Amino acid sequence: MSIRKSTVLLISIIFLTSCWFLPQDKTRYLVAYNPFPDILLMDVSDGSIINITENMFTSEYQATLDDFSKDGRYIIFHVDTMHTSSYGPTWAPNNNFYVYDVQKETINQLTDTLYRKTDAKYSPDGEKIVFMQKSDVYLMNNDGSDYHDLSTADQLEFWPVFSADGNSLYYIRLKDQLAKICRNTLRWA
Numbered sequence: 001m002s003i004r005k006s007t008v009l010l011i012s013i014i015f016l017t018s019c020w021f022l023p024q025d026k027t028r029y030l031v032a033y034n035p036f037p038d039i040l041l042m043d044v045s046d047g048s049i050i051n052i053t054e055n056m057f058t059s060e061y062q063a064t065l066d067d068f069s070k071d072g073r074y075i076i077f078h079v080d081t082m083h084t085s086s087y088g089p090t091w092a093p094n095n096n097f098y099v100y101d102v103q104k105e106t107i108n109q110l111t112d113t114l115y116r117k118t119d120a121k122y123s124p125d126g127e128k129i130v131f132m133q134k135s136d137v138y139l140m141n142n143d144g145s146d147y148h149d150l151s152t153a154d155q156l157e158f159w160p161v162f163s164a165d166g167n168s169l170y171y172i173r174l175k176d177q178l179a180k181i182c183r184n185t186l187r188w189a
Helices: 003-012
Strands: 013-019 028-033 040-043 049-051 061-068 074-085 088-091 096-101 106-109 117-122 128-133 136-141 156-162 168-175 178-185
Touching (some): 028 061, 117 156, 128 156, 136 156
Antiparallel strands (some): 061 074, 074 088, 074 096, 096 106
C-alpha cells in the first residue's frame, strides 16, 4: 500500500463517538469512515458495518462526512452528484447537506441551494450547524431552517468551528493574501 493510500485511509477514519440509544441501556461505540463514494458506520463492539449512503442517488455521487452531533445521534454529511453538460459528465456546481439519524437509521436532506457547501460542524448543544458556502461562513438550525450568512465583509472565510461553550465561532479570514483567525460572538434569540 502506498503512503498516499494509507494516509487517505487513516484520515478517512475520522470520528469515534458514544451513542446512547441502545434499548439494553448499553453504550455503543461507532466509527464513521468515508471510503468514497459512501459513508460507512462500524459498531466497534461487534464489528458490524452498515453503508448509510449506498444507493442514495441514481447518478454517480460522492458523500463526504462532516461531523457527528456531540451526543452521537446525528451525522451530517454533504453529497456531490454528477450531471451531464455540453462537456460531458461533470460534478454538479452545487451540493447539499444531509443528516443521518443513528437511532432511527433515517436520512433527511437539510439544504436545497445552488451553491457548494462544506465543513459543517454542530454546535456543542446540537441545535445549530455552522458551515462554509461560497467561501463565507453560514449558520442554520439543525433542521435546516434559519439558513443565513454570518459574513459582513468582502473577504474569504474558511473552516468555521464553535467555541466549547457554543457562544462564539472561530474561522480563518483571508484578504490580500493575509490570514487572520477571527471570532464572531453569537447572539442567540
